[in-house]
Amino acid sequence: MNADITPVPHEAAEGESDCQHILTHLYEYLDSEMTPDDEHRMRAHVAHCSPCLAELSLEELVKKLVKRSCAERAPAELRVRIHEQITVMAVAD
């Protein structure tokens, strides 16, 4: 009988809220519109969080490529390809 086993709640650990922080401020960071505190927190987080670093690198790279090609938006295919490469790099690290 497992009736007295209580499900472990998926608590929002500190790491998760930091991941959320990255996603929330991703574009502020890329546009250099972050407060120094936020930027410091973001840098400190991506230093040890591969998924967030990959996400940040992806957007940074896409932004650069889009700027260079003068296109309004990066093609979805390109984003997927870059994301795959970055993910591989992050895993191999």
Ligand SMILES: [Zn+2]
């Ligand atoms: Zn993270």
